[in-house]
Amino acid sequence: MFTHIAYNPEILSGKPHITGTRLSIEFILELFASGATKDDVLKSYPQLTAEAVEEALKYAAQFQKSVVMS
Secondary structure, three states: OOOOOOOOOOOOOHOOEEOOOOOEEEHHHHHOOOOOOOOHHHHHOOOOHHHHHHHHHHHHHHHHHHHHHH
């Protein structure tokens, strides 16, 4: 379902992160919450792709839905 999201207990203590990086979904959300745009994020973290950033946002939305539904 999410091709750019990974979980590994040895990376960031198992927090979901962008595959191939040590950038957590939480961190990506914090960037947006602090006012960064997608372009800002992509310029600051060239190892990210636009698709990975979009998927991080979709992942967060999906996670929020599952928490509310529980």
